[in-house]
Every structure is written in C-alpha cells, then in structure tokens.
Amino acid sequence: MLYTKNDLNVIKDEIEFIDTAIIPVVDIDMDNLSMNRAEHIEFIQLIIMMLEKQLKGRLLITPLFTVVGEDASQVEVFNNQLKEYGFKNTIVLSFRELSLEGIPVIKINHVPISDMDKDILESMVKDEMTIVLKEIIRIWNS
Amino acid sequence: MSSKVTRRQFLNYSLMGVGSFMAAGMILPMGRFALDPLFKDAAAGSDIQTSIKVSEITEEPTKVDFTYNQKDAWYESEVTEFAWVYKDGDKLIALSPVCKHLGCTVTWAGDDGNPDKFFCPCHNGLYTKDGNNVPGTPPRGPLDQYEVGDKDGFVTIGKRFENELVK
Structure with a gap:
C-alpha cells in the first residue's frame, strides 16, 4: 500500500493484516555529491515499485523521507507515529548507515544506474529488491 | 431528331x-x-502477444510476462505484468497472480509444505491449481482468470475476468 487516499482508507480497516511500514530514507543535501544522491532516489523508487507489487497487502510504503544533513532523528518521530497508529513493524530503507533507536535498517547498495541499459537496470533493481524482500520476510519471521 | x-x-x-x-x-x-x-476488431483490451511458446507450457504453471501501455492522467508508461499459465489437457489456462486478499503477488509452490498450490507470502494465503482459495486462509475469493490464446505458436493474453473454473 502507498500513502494515497485510497490505500490509507483500506489500511484503516485492515491494520491487523497491513502490519509493516517501510520508510525509505534519502538524503537531499545540495553539494558535490548531489548527483549520487539523485541516482539513489531514482533507484530506491524503482525498488519500492517492485516491492509494492510483491507485498502490496502487507506493507505501507511511506513517501520518501528526505533528510538534510547528518541528523536523521526526525525518522524516529515518524516511527513513533506509525507505531502508535498500529503498525507492528517499521523498517527503514537507506543508502547510508543510520543508527536509529529500535528501527531495523536495511542498507541498499549504491548502483550507478544512469548509463545502464534498460534490461540490465531491470535485473539490478530486481536483485536489490530480492535482498530487501528476504530481509523483510526475515524480520517478519523473527 | x-x-x-x-x-x-x-x-x-x-x-x-x-x-x-x-x-x-x-x-x-x-x-x-x-x-x-x-x-x-476489439482494439481496446485486445490480446497481447507474449514471447512464450505454447509448446513450452506444461501442466506446471509457468510465469508468462506481458507488456502493455498504461496511461495515468498525462503520463504514459509501459507496464509489465505476468500471468500463471498452464495446460489442462490441451486447454490453456491463465490465472492472475494478484492475491484476492489485499493484492500481493502469489507464487506457484512458494511454500515448501504445499508444492501443488499457489502461495501468498503476505499472510500465508493458499490457492489450489485452478485458483480456488483454500478455506481457512485469508483470501476471500478465487484468483482471476485471463483470456488466453495461441497465435502463431505463441501465447497471447487477453482480458481479465472472474474465475470460472471454480464452481
């Protein structure tokens, strides 16, 4: 499920089934690494789309959580809200190491996607999505 | 005159x-x-040609990808979806992989304990091979079917409709 009016309306009644919130955290600092970050954002959106297709009925994928600077503590505030709403699990997807209290973080590898052929890109996204998928299922089963 | x-x-x-x-x-x-x-001739929703040969289809459900253009407001994009296709005798059967519970993607034999059923990883939903939901698991109805055909030896996928194999 995504953060849209229709999906949120479903979640309201099905919170016992849709019990996991995914928070994709990306950096949007404007400096000489911005181009890398832009690539990250593009890549994570492709992963999210695939993930949504696979596990639509159990995940809420929140809008991209944009962070400026080192401090990502706002994620914890958001996490608390999600937990209060009724999500049993919250999982952060991120390209950098984040140490957040009580939230599992799945680190996504940087892949230089900009010059990639469409088929290769698709298989890269699929591979990365599979890693994330397995990690989510591991968290569910733990 | x-x-x-x-x-x-x-x-x-x-x-x-x-x-x-x-x-x-x-x-x-x-x-x-x-x-x-x-x-x-039924231009909208007409059969989509896939790259899978009919001869490759067996009694075991196979993933068959098909691609079409979808228009969201003013943005047009290419969408790839797939169907589970298998042969029942000589007849081709195509089932939608979208779980009737909350819309996850089901896999064939995804659960080791049920090698002859469709499995939904989200809430352990099960469907028999004809798409019927197994009672006692979360799904609320059988998997949808696709119209399926044979064009020059290749599988074609048509419109989706409610499961008619399950009575």
Whole structure:
C-alpha cells in the first residue's frame, strides 16, 4: 500500500493484516555529491515499485523521507507515529548507515544506474529488491 | 431528331447532380460512423502477444510476462505484468497472480509444505491449481482468470475476468 487516499482508507480497516511500514530514507543535501544522491532516489523508487507489487497487502510504503544533513532523528518521530497508529513493524530503507533507536535498517547498495541499459537496470533493481524482500520476510519471521 | 436538352432540363439535371453529391457528402460519413463499431476488431483490451511458446507450457504453471501501455492522467508508461499459465489437457489456462486478499503477488509452490498450490507470502494465503482459495486462509475469493490464446505458436493474453473454473 502507498500513502494515497485510497490505500490509507483500506489500511484503516485492515491494520491487523497491513502490519509493516517501510520508510525509505534519502538524503537531499545540495553539494558535490548531489548527483549520487539523485541516482539513489531514482533507484530506491524503482525498488519500492517492485516491492509494492510483491507485498502490496502487507506493507505501507511511506513517501520518501528526505533528510538534510547528518541528523536523521526526525525518522524516529515518524516511527513513533506509525507505531502508535498500529503498525507492528517499521523498517527503514537507506543508502547510508543510520543508527536509529529500535528501527531495523536495511542498507541498499549504491548502483550507478544512469548509463545502464534498460534490461540490465531491470535485473539490478530486481536483485536489490530480492535482498530487501528476504530481509523483510526475515524480520517478519523473527 | 436530335434529342435537344432544354435549358429547364439542363438546369434540373445539374441541380440534381450537385444536390445528390452534397447529400452523399453528408450521409456517407454519418453512415460510416454508425457502422464503425462493426469494423473495429476489439482494439481496446485486445490480446497481447507474449514471447512464450505454447509448446513450452506444461501442466506446471509457468510465469508468462506481458507488456502493455498504461496511461495515468498525462503520463504514459509501459507496464509489465505476468500471468500463471498452464495446460489442462490441451486447454490453456491463465490465472492472475494478484492475491484476492489485499493484492500481493502469489507464487506457484512458494511454500515448501504445499508444492501443488499457489502461495501468498503476505499472510500465508493458499490457492489450489485452478485458483480456488483454500478455506481457512485469508483470501476471500478465487484468483482471476485471463483470456488466453495461441497465435502463431505463441501465447497471447487477453482480458481479465472472474474465475470460472471454480464452481
């Protein structure tokens, strides 16, 4: 499920089934690494789309959580809200190491996607999505 | 006697001629519009050609990808979806992989304990091979079917409809 009016309306009644919130955290600092970050954002959106297709009925994928600077503590505030709403699990997807209290973080590898052929890109996204998928299922089963 | 055309006759003929051209000009397009639905061969939702050969399909459900263009508001994109296709005797059967519970993607034999069933990883939903939901698991109905065909030896996928294998 995504953060849209229709999906949120479903979640309201099905919170016992849709019990996991995914928070994709990306950096949007404007400096000489911005181009890398832009690539990250593009890549994570492709992963999210695939993930949504696979596990639509159990995940809420929140809008991209944009962070400026080192401090990502706002994620914890958001996490608390999600937990209060009724999500049993919250999982952060991120390209950098984040140490957040009580939230599992799945680190996504940087892949230089900009010059990639469409088929290769698709298989890269699929591979990365599979890693994330397995990690989510591991968290569910733990 | 040479048949002389009087001025009155000449004018009558030419007016009739011009008039009928004008009438035809108006009526023909209208007629074409009225008959148009008959000439159209189900363009919308027509069968999509896939790259899987019919001969490759066995009794074991196989993933068959198909691609079509989808328009969201002003953005058009290429969407790839897939169907589970298998042979029941000589008949091809295509099932939608979208779980009828909350829309996850189901896999064939995804659960080690149920090698002959469709499995939904989200809430452990199960479906039999004909798409029927196994009672006691979360799904609320059987998997949808796709129209499926054979064009020059390749599988084609058509419209989706409610499961008719399960009575």
